[in-house]
Amino acid sequence: MAANRRKGTRNREKDTDWQERVVQIRRVTKVVKGGKKLSFRAIVVVGNERGQVGVGVGKAGDVIGAVKKGVADGKKHLVDVPLTKSYSIPHPSTGAGGGAKVFMRPAGPGTGVIAGGAVRTVLELAGVRNVLAKQLGSDNPLNNARAAANALAALRTLGDVAEERDVSVEQLYS
Structure with a gap:
């Protein structure tokens, strides 16, 4: 149990050297049967300034959720430079x-x-x-x-x- 906690903190420490910058936030609408559904699209760039960078896109009903999804997507699409x-x-x-x-x-x-x-x-x-x-x-x-x-x-x-x-x-x- 204690080993898992230590492992979790190590991963968190590893995550702290990543920087994320929001390039664009857009409000998008989808026309549905009952009217218009509003959501947000965030383009986020994630990098560690040491040769790794990724571009991610996230969509959610609120801006914070869209940015979080964008960061997760950016970390999935990392490129070594x-x-x-x-x-x-x-x-x-x-x-x-x-x-x-x-x-x-x-x-x-x-x-x-x-x-x-x-x-x-x-x-x-x-x-x-x-x-x-x-x-x-x-x-x-x-x-x-x-x-x-x-x-x-x-x-x-x-x-x-x-x-x-x-x-x-x-x-x-x-």
Whole structure:
């Protein structure tokens, strides 16, 4: 019994390093037989600023419930992001989500996060501090956040590529 309590506190401690930011809250209505049913949709980005980030959506009758569901959904859809020593991304990347495309390029130390809207939130919570990003196509925050997460998921390090090709990292340079 005591071991279970300790395990629970350890999980709670692990959960405290996650940050969550609400990108958008929308009031949505559904027309039903008796009239209109109101509910709320929350787009939430969850990240630990150390290379993990997720985008989640939650719907509920109240805002707090929608945000809680969004956080839970974001933690289910986590993406691992490889970061360089200068807290940038290893190579240029493009991601798509719905009608949105997001293009990202690595940047030198001191550049900061040059991005707008939901993409900026995703990059900041992933722990990226130096990057250039551009949203192309749609201006829908959900699609842009998902496109940014897809672009981050497509990133690979030299070690990953070397392992995939069954060669050493030194052989990649020659």
